[in-house]
Amino acid sequence: MQDFGYSNYTVEGTTFYCGLNVHPNDGFDRFYGEDERLNYADQCSNYDEGCGINLDVEGDYERNASPEEKSFLESWRNNK
Numbered sequence: 001m002q003d004f005g006y007s008n009y010t011v012e013g014t015t016f017y018c019g020l021n022v023h024p025n026d027g028f029d030r031f032y033g034e035d036e037r038l039n040y041a042d043q044c045s046n047y048d049e050g051c052g053i054n055l056d057v058e059g060d061y062e063r064n065a066s067p068e069e070k071s072f073l074e075s076w077r078n079n080k
Contacts, residue, residue, distance in 0.1 A: 006057070019076055022046055
């Protein structure tokens with residue numbers, strides 16, 4: 001999940017991305033409430049349960065991420 005907006009105090013929305021880029025609707029705005037597109041994991045053979053990575057608008061998460069998380073983010077961005 002990646003927030004977008006002007007700052008962490010003015011978040012306009014949150015975009016869902018699949019870490020493996022295999023979700024058929026990858027990169028959708030996860031609006032408030034229940035979204036059926038989030039249930040795709042039950043059907044995905046690549047799904048591995050975990051906590052996910054939540055990126056804020058200002059990049060604070062990335063500054064505090066572990067080396068493994070930073071490596072994953074770099075790999076994911078290069079394959080988007």
